[in-house]
Amino acid sequence: MLINIHTHRNTGRQIEVVNRTFEDLVPEYFSFGIHPWEIERWDEKINEMSQVLSEENCLAVGEIGLDKLKGPNLVRQMTIFKQQIQLAEQHKLPVILHCVKAWNELKNLKRELKPKQPWIFHGFSKAALTKEVLNEGIYISLGQAILTSLSLQNALINIPLDRLFLETDDASCTIEEIYQKVSELKNIPLSELEKQLEENFKLVFTK
Ligand SMILES: [Zn+2]
Numbered sequence: 001m002l003i004n005i006h007t008h009r010n011t012g013r014q015i016e017v018v019n020r021t022f023e024d025l026v027p028e029y030f031s032f033g034i035h036p037w038e039i040e041r042w043d044e045k046i047n048e049m050s051q052v053l054s055e056e057n058c059l060a061v062g063e064i065g066l067d068k069l070k071g072p073n074l075v076r077q078m079t080i081f082k083q084q085i086q087l088a089e090q091h092k093l094p095v096i097l098h099c100v101k102a103w104n105e106l107k108n109l110k111r112e113l114k115p116k117q118p119w120i121f122h123g124f125s126k127a128a129l130t131k132e133v134l135n136e137g138i139y140i141s142l143g144q145a146i147l148t149s150l151s152l153q154n155a156l157i158n159i160p161l162d163r164l165f166l167e168t169d170d171a172s173c174t175i176e177e178i179y180q181k182v183s184e185l186k187n188i189p190l191s192e193l194e195k196q197l198e199e200n201f202k203l204v205f206t207k
Pocket of ligand 1: 006008
């Protein structure tokens with residue numbers, strides 16, 4: 001069974017955790033949260049989040065996080081992020097993280113908040129951060145970038161299989177392509193990769 005832990009496109013072909021917004025219909029499994037780009041639009045809705053997070057098929061809070069290139073100022077983003085982390089802790093849900101040029105801030109928040117729920121760095125592409133992210137106890141989710149980025153492909157050596165997830169995000173590639181590439185790079189059979197990622201999924205997306 002292939003598992004796509006973060007996508008904006010519901011294909012219904014595998015286990016997919018679809019990123020839902022306030023406007024969407026309800027996909028089978030989904031994550032829910034206020035994206036840093038959407039804060040101005042949705043911050044008043046944060047009180048309504050609890051209800052959605054308690055829905056049976058809501059498997060994670062996300063994507064949420066910090067973005068220095070887009071969205072409102074970082075202080076505002078951090079406030080909303082912290083509130084959502086609190087909700088994730090209350091609802092015992094893992095967090096799917098969006099982090100753009102804000103790793104130090106994110107790392108410091110992790111250390112400050114000491115969350116019990118797992119965090120997953122989604123769309124991970126900064127090979128140089130691999131060890132640091134793993135050292136903070138954060139899972140890594142790889143998407144389309146692993147198909148082409150040589151530095152990321154090299155960094156994969158340092159990502160243990162039990163700390164890894166795969167996703168398509170909003171890219172047009174398929175989850176099959178990403179599994180295939182990772183199994184080649186890790187030099188393990190596809191079936192073994194599938195099995196390990198299923199175990200990771202059961203461990204982290206516990207609902
Ligand atoms: Zn996304």
